[in-house]
Amino acid sequence: MSAGMNVAQQEAVNYLHGPCLVLAGAGSGKTRVITHKIGRLIQTGMPPKKIAAITFTNKAATEMRERAKALIGREAKDVVICTFHALGVRMVREDGHRVGLKPQFSILDADDVTGILKDAGGSSDIATARTWQWTISKWKNMGLNAEQALAQAADDNERITAVIMSRYEERLTAYQSVDFDDLISLPLRLLRDHEEVRSKWQDVLGHVLVDEYQDTNATQYEVLKHLVGERARFTAVGDDDQSIYGWRGATLDNLKKLPIDFPQLKVIKLEQNYRSTSAILRAANNVIGPNPKLYPKTLFSELGEGEPVRVVDADNEEHEAERAVARIQGLRVNSQHQEFRHFAILYRANHQAKPFEKALRKAAIPYKVSGGTGFFDRAEIKDLCAWFRLWINNDDDPAFLRCITTPKRGIGHTTLGKLGEFATQYKLSLFESLFSASLASLLPAKAMDGLHEFGRYVTDLEYQARRTIGAEDSLAFMLQWLKDIDYEKHLYDGEDSEKVAAARWTNVLEFCDWMAARAGGQTDEDSGTTTIRETKSLLEVAQTIALLSSINQKEKDADVVTLSTLHASKGLEWPHVILAGVTEGMLPFKLDDDEGRQQVVSDDITQRLQEERRLMYVGITRAQRSLAVSWTRKKKKGREMVTAQPSRFIKEMALDAATAKEDPREKLRALRAEFAKKSQDNAAAAAASNALT
Numbered sequence: 288m289s290a291g292m293n294v295a296q297q298e299a300v301n302y303l304h305g306p307c308l309v310l311a312g313a314g315s316g317k318t319r320v321i322t323h324k325i326g327r328l329i330q331t332g333m334p335p336k337k338i339a340a341i342t343f344t345n346k347a348a349t350e351m352r353e354r355a356k357a358l359i360g361r362e363a364k365d366v367v368i369c370t371f372h373a374l375g376v377r378m379v380r381e382d383g384h385r386v387g388l389k390p391q392f393s394i395l396d397a398d399d400v401t402g403i404l405k406d407a408g409g410s411s412d413i414a415t416a417r418t419w420q421w422t423i424s425k426w427k428n429m430g431l432n433a434e435q436a437l438a439q440a441a442d443d444n445e446r447i448t449a450v451i452m453s454r455y456e457e458r459l460t461a462y463q464s465v466d467f468d469d470l471i472s473l474p475l476r477l478l479r480d481h482e483e484v485r486s487k488w489q490d491v492l493g494h495v496l497v498d499e500y501q502d503t504n505a506t507q508y509e510v511l512k513h514l515v516g517e518r519a520r521f522t523a524v525g526d527d528d529q530s531i532y533g534w535r536g537a538t539l540d541n542l543k544k545l546p547i548d549f550p551q552l553k554v555i556k557l558e559q560n561y562r563s564t565s566a567i568l569r570a571a572n573n574v575i576g577p578n579p580k581l582y583p584k585t586l587f588s589e590l591g592e593g594e595p596v597r598v599v600d601a602d603n604e605e606h607e608a609e610r611a612v613a614r615i616q617g618l619r620v621n622s623q624h625q626e627f628r629h630f631a632i633l634y635r636a637n638h639q640a641k642p643f644e645k646a647l648r649k650a651a652i653p654y655k656v657s658g659g660t661g662f663f664d665r666a667e668i669k670d671l672c673a674w675f676r677l678w679i680n681n682d683d684d685p686a687f688l689r690c691i692t693t694p695k696r697g698i699g700h701t702t703l704g705k706l707g708e709f710a711t712q713y714k715l716s717l718f719e720s721l722f723s724a725s726l727a728s729l730l731p732a733k734a735m736d737g738l739h740e741f742g743r744y745v746t747d748l749e750y751q752a753r754r755t756i757g758a759e760d761s762l763a764f765m766l767q768w769l770k771d772i773d774y775e776k777h778l779y780d781g782e783d784s785e786k787v788a789a790a791r792w793t794n795v796l797e798f799c800d801w802m803a804a805r806a807g808g809q810t811d812e813d814s815g816t817t818t819i820r821e822t823k824s825l826l827e828v829a830q831t832i833a834l835l836s837s838i839n840q841k842e843k844d845a846d847v848v849t850l851s852t853l854h855a856s857k858g859l860e861w862p863h864v865i866l867a868g869v870t871e872g873m874l875p876f877k878l879d880d881d882e883g884r885q886q887v888v889s890d891d892i893t894q895r896l897q898e899e900r901r902l903m904y905v906g907i908t909r910a911q912r913s914l915a916v917s918w919t920r921k922k923k924k925g926r927e928m929v930t931a932q933p934s935r936f937i938k939e940m941a942l943d944a945a946t947a948k949e950d951p952r953e954k955l956r957a958l959r960a961e962f963a964k965k966s967q968d969n970a971a972a973a974a975a976s977n978a979l980t
């Protein structure tokens with residue numbers, strides 16, 4: 288198990304019986320320590336299911352599961368590898384009854400929450416509802432309930448929000464639903480207030496490992512503390528320079544607190560970077576240099592100096608995207624065996640993806656957008672998931688409303704309004720209210736018939752889904768159901784463009800196929816080599832997928848260029864990285880107004896600049912062999928285009944003058960690539976464009 292581990296890494300892997308913190312820079316093998324330590328723990332006799340490795344995103348969990356499987360083999364399957372939120376789901380399912388939640392509670396996504404808040408606050412304005420949402424989420428992350436939030440409210444605005452929060456919480460209880468923040472705060476409440484829950488979980492988990500520890504928030508830290516208890520058998524790995532979730536409540540205090548709360552803490556530092564060339568590492572160190580240090584750290588690489596870091600200047604976003612594509616084509620032509628998956632284009636905000644998507648499509652280069660609107664975030668997929676949610680939990684009111692109106696089934700606004708009033712008055716869910724005899728006196732017979740018909744249909748579907756087992760039957764069932772509700776027509780009616788409607792319908796079919804494959808026993812980690820497959824009922828499959836936010840099996844192994852936000856790129860690596868939009872005012876984000884006046888108080892500005900610097904550091908350190916940093920001479924300001932400057936970070940990277948210039952060879956390479964592309968046969972282009980849709 289010690290192969291490919293340096294002395295410090297081995298020390299961390301072998302330190303099993305107490306609290307351990309691995310504090311080290313990017314690419315120094317922290318995540319690798321976690322996977323190897325899982326192996327070591329199993330080797331010493333710890334049952335895999337008693338080991339929990341907590342990652343920051345679902346994607347990181349999938350990747351770690353794969354790495355663990357490659358290293359340890361089949362036993363890795365039973366290790367609990369998931370996010371804090373997914374662990375929270377499990378805890379609330381098992382013990383939520385203590386706080387009045389049924390095991391089949393629903394998890395609301397951000398859109399559901401906005402909808403409920405609009406209702407609870409009596410506002411039809413999405414922006415207002417989002418502001419409440421943001422504040423309530425912040426309070427929940429600080430561990431405050433509505434009452435406590437009201438007590439500490441600083442002004443009228445906060446007082447109003449706290450009152451709305453209490454109404455919002457009432458609704459969630461009535462709907463048997465939780466939001467994302469509850470998946471952390473409820474486990475904390477359970478662990479803190481219920482001795483038997485605490486000792487149960489401390490017994491269930493023999494060792495807890497946490498990746499990206501610097502981005503945990505205060506509540507997550509409390510959960511961790513309660514989970515590990517006095518024995519404190521845990522391993523946290525992190526890098527203070529990569530803390531980029533301050534805006535979501537992550538706090539470096541958690542790093543500072545560890546040695547105080549656990550005086551026996553073993554701290555291990557790693558210094559060798561195994562990911563990037565020296566040129567890339569130097570640029571990273573130069574950018575992070577000005578930030579205050581939590582501890583001194585030196586990172587070195589033995590991968591050689593490598594290609595100089597390139598600065599690319601472009602006229603505007605479109606030009607920037609074209610140059611990025613030219614670079615990708617150039618590098619591929621130059622070193623024949625480069626696959627598309629070796630390239631990533633990273634930027635700060637989701638909306639920046641668009642010009643790159645267009646340029647890549649034009650060049651017939653397949654790509655995926657990660658950290659943006661994924662397959663499962665599309666409206667049509669959410670529509671179908673709402674039906675699953677309703678089968679699983681009839682009391683899920685947001686799902687109920689979505690299903691009864693999508694597609695429209697002649698049940699009008701007035702009827703639904705009456706139904707809602709009735710449900711609120713009697714503290715019932717909408718579904719429960721349907722069949723109440725007293726509702727009948729409030730509504731005309733025709734409306735009642737419509738409601739009853741819908742209720743019976745949902746119950747009937749649920750009954751059938753429970754009995755539909757395996758791939759073939761599941762697919763047939765879903766296609767029949769979509770036909771019954773006339774969903775295809777609904778899509779075409781709702782779209783002006785037939786092409787868009789057709790694409791949405793294709794998504795629906797693809798989704799049904801994917802669901803059916805799961806009912807046939809195929810799992811997300813399945814490489815297709817497993818011989819015995821356990822078939823499942825469609826309802827079981829619906830139960831798991833209604834929870835998952837974004838997995839797209841199709842994307843997983845595809846040879847595609849990655850487009851990603853910097854935040855979503857954390858922990859990952861690619862041979863070639865293009866950092867786009869490194870323009871002053873974009874990265875770092877605008878810190879002053881147009882007259883140069885600071886927008887926020889100077890303390891805030893210092894902290895924000897520090898976080899921006901960390902974001903840039905994260906971006907640079909994703910690159911293994913080559914890095915290009917691009918900026919635009921014009922940037923959007925409202926509807927206008929204004930002159931822009933390169934980011935201060937570019938200067939700070941202190942690249943050699945020679946490397947900062949445009950390389951004329953790039954044009955030549957791009958031309959060559961263009962030529963190669965033109966002579967490609969159409970089949971290749973068609974295959975690539977298939978992969979795109």
Ligand code: ATP
Pocket residue numbers: 291292293296311312313314315316317318319320526529560561562857858859860908
């Ligand atoms: P980040 O801070 O970005 O999350 P990290 O510290 O978690 O980075 P890893 O992703 O674990 O770093 O490792 C970076 C790369 O270096 C990986 O490709 C990993 O396989 C490789 N690596 C780590 N340790 C070693 C080692 N001792 N020998 C060879 N390769 C290593």
Ligand code: MG
Pocket residue numbers: 317318319498499858
């Ligand atoms: Mg890592």
